[in-house]
Amino acid sequence: MILQQIRKQNPLIHCITNYVVANFQANGLLAIGASPVMADGEDEVESMVQLASALSINIGTLNSNTFAAMMKAGVRAGELNIPVVLDPVGAGATDYRKETVFALLDKVKFTVVRCNIGELAAIAKEDWQQKGVDSGDGSLDVPSAAKQAARQYNCIFIVTGEQDFITDGTEERWIRGGHKQMTEVTGTGCLLSAMCAAVIALGGNHFENLSALLSCYKQIAEAAYLRASGLGAFQSAVLDELHARSQGEMF
Ligand code: ATP
Ligand code: TZP
Ligand code: MG
Ligand code: MG
DSSP, X not given: OHHHHXXXXXXXXXXXXXXXXXXXXHHHHHHTTOEEEEOXXXXXXXXXXXXXXXXXXXXXXXXHHHHHHHHHHHHHHHHTTOOEEEEOTTTTTOHHHHHHHHHHHHHSOOSEEEEEHHHHHHHXXXXXXXXXXXXXXXXXXXXXXXHHHHHHHTSEEEEESSSEEEESSSOEEEEOOOOGGGGGSTTHHHHHXXXXXXXXXXOSOHHHHHHHHHHHHHHHHHHHHHHOSSHHHHHHXXXXXXXXXXXXXXX
């Protein structure tokens, strides 16, 4: 089971992330037995990333300081063959975010991009009305746009929503299930991106291992919804499920 493998290897995940979800992301990584370190100072990221098993870059509360840190850490990770995940949060919302995402895709070798449909539309340069960090409205052929982007940037694209889509540009798979309450708690997507970093830190078959993570997270959402008494409890139940399953236990 993928979460048990992460717990067994205890990878150090360097996260350059947003201030909304930093705590939830760190707790989620700890829950599956990974070691998170949040570090976004331009002066230290190159030293920090060389200790890491994987780097997770998330542009959720982007500014010029964090952008410089993302670039430095991402480029250094590439030199050291340390795998990198990008979560292009709100990529379609502003020109600044869009330009940043293209600059990162140009200079950093990403192993995985994990996004929602609105963010994929921005990367694919398709017409779409993104609503802040949420996916928003429009019509997009997700498999076609994701496969093209995966080929162009030579990485795995994961597009989440009611159904998740994963492709490396050749292979493709849909993952169904889950619960829409995952969209009513901030950071469930950001945590998934950081867990993708923990998965690729393991090595092996990234496509299969990431598919296993997506389907496990869908099952966790269903189980957490059944157990929790309300929205706040649901967020805690997601952490409980991650923790239990990574230890081979079920509630
Ligand atoms: P958004 O900002 O649009 O919510 P996100 O970056 O938070 O995007 P999500 O797409 O919400 O990422 O993905 C987080 C988790 O929630 C994934 O496991 C995804 O499958 C699940 N999910 C999202 N929407 C739904 C839905 N309508 N029904 C079931 N599961 C969903
Ligand atoms: N604003 C900037 S980052 C962020 C918000 C609300 C968190 C987004 O988290 P997610 O996982 O994409 O829902
Ligand atoms: Mg969400
Ligand atoms: Mg998101």
